[in-house]
Amino acid sequence: MRKEPDATSRGTAPRVDKNANRFPASIDAxxxxxxDQHIAAAKKRIETQQLFIEHLARNDGVKAHAESLLALxxxxxxxxxSYRRAAENAQQxxxxxxxxRR
Known part of the structure; x- marks a missing residue:
């Protein structure tokens, strides 16, 4: 039987059930x-997008789509x-x- 890859093996963040704060029985470092790596990468993408929007504004570009993407x-x-905080709280x-129990 073929095993489906889980979220971590694909390099994406695991899905979080918004109705429950359930994590694996153990959450390792x-x-x-x-x-933390997902957060750092997201911050870098946001910074790049903000610079792109500034460039569009200086050059009379249409920036509505770029601003929409930035908001997303x-x-x-x-x-x-939020996921990182919840995972850390679960770990604690x-x-x-x-x-x-000791």
């Missing part, structure tokens, strides 16, 4: 590192950051639970 990038960054909760 690598998981948070990948979240900023929303995506906010989702990455798991660690606190393990400490309590």
């Amino acid at each position: 690598d998981h948070l590192t990948r979240a 990038m900023q929303e995506t960054l906010a989702q990455f950051q 909760s798991l660690a606190n639970g393990a400490d309590a």
Whole structure:
């Protein structure tokens, strides 16, 4: 039986169920590192897009589509950051639970 690749093997962030804060039974540092990498890449794309919009504004370019894309990038960054915070909180909760059981 062929196994479907999971989100991390494709290099994308795992999907988050907005109705529940469920994470794997253990969240390792690598998981948070990948979240940090997604956040850093998103910030870089936003910076590039902002420079492009400034260029369009200086050269009388049509910037509505570029601004629309920038807004989408900023929303995506906010989702990455929210996911990262939730993953870190889950990691801390798991660690606190393990400490309590000792």
